[in-house]
Amino acid sequence: MIYENQKQRDLGATLKSLLKERSLSMRKLSSLTGIDTATISRIISGKQNAKLDHLQLFAVHLGISTEQLFQIAGFDIGTRQVDQHSDFHASVDSINEVLLSYNLFDAQFTTELVRKELIKYEQYALTEEGRRTILEDFRTKVESVNSTGPFIDRLKQMYVLFCESELTSERQAIIGSALLYFILSTDIIPDYVFPIGYLDDAIAVQIVLNRLELMDDKEQSPENNV
Known part of the structure; x- marks a missing residue:
C-alpha cells in the first residue's frame, strides 16, 4: 500500500x-x-x-x-x-486531433505532403549517396533524438531490413524513403513544435508500412501463385 x-x-x-x-x-x-x-x-x-x-x-x-x-x-x-503495434496506431489515430487543437491541420501538415516527400526520397535511397547516408547517419539520428517507442522501433526494424542484400530494389526504395525522411529532417512539422514534432515521421512510417503490406498481399494472392 x-x-x-x-x-x-x-x-x-x-x-x-x-x-x-x-x-x-x-x-x-x-x-x-x-x-x-x-x-x-x-x-x-x-x-x-x-x-x-x-x-x-x-x-x-x-x-x-x-x-x-x-x-x-x-x-x-x-x-x-x-502491444506496441496497437500503441503505434493509437498514436497515429490521435494525430489529427492534436493538429487541430494546435491549429496546424492543413496549414502546415497533411498526409499527402508527407507522401510526396517520401516519393522524392525513394529514388535517392537507391543511389550510392542515399544508401551511404542511411548506413552512416541513421544510428546517430536515433541517438540524437533520445527517443524510444513504437515508431522508433519500427524505424530500427526498417533499418535492419534495408541493410539486407536480398531485399528487392523496390522494397529498398520504399523502406529507404522513410529512413531518409527521419534522418534528413525535412519535416512538415518542425521537430521543436511540442507536442507534435516527429509525428509526421510516424505518419511517414505508417505510409511505408501500409505500402509494404499491400505488396505482401499482392505477392501472396492466388493470381501470383499460379
Whole structure:
C-alpha cells in the first residue's frame, strides 16, 4: 500500500511537472485527451489511480514515452507488455486531433505532403549517396533524438531490413524513403513544435508500412501463385 501511494505521488508529480513545462492547464489536457478535468485532477493529487488508457493518452499529448510513464505509475512493463503495434496506431489515430487543437491541420501538415516527400526520397535511397547516408547517419539520428517507442522501433526494424542484400530494389526504395525522411529532417512539422514534432515521421512510417503490406498481399494472392 505504501509502495502504491508512492507511485501515485510520483506519477502526480511527473504529470504536474510536464504540464508546467508545456504551459498546459489541466483543462487543456482534458480537451486534448478527452479525459474529464476532475479525473486528471484526482490522478495528479494521488486520489485516483490512472488506468492504462489514461497513461497512453497522457504520453501522446505530453511528449513522454508510454513505457516511461508506465514505469513511473508502477506498472511492471517487463511482465505486462503493452502491444506496441496497437500503441503505434493509437498514436497515429490521435494525430489529427492534436493538429487541430494546435491549429496546424492543413496549414502546415497533411498526409499527402508527407507522401510526396517520401516519393522524392525513394529514388535517392537507391543511389550510392542515399544508401551511404542511411548506413552512416541513421544510428546517430536515433541517438540524437533520445527517443524510444513504437515508431522508433519500427524505424530500427526498417533499418535492419534495408541493410539486407536480398531485399528487392523496390522494397529498398520504399523502406529507404522513410529512413531518409527521419534522418534528413525535412519535416512538415518542425521537430521543436511540442507536442507534435516527429509525428509526421510516424505518419511517414505508417505510409511505408501500409505500402509494404499491400505488396505482401499482392505477392501472396492466388493470381501470383499460379
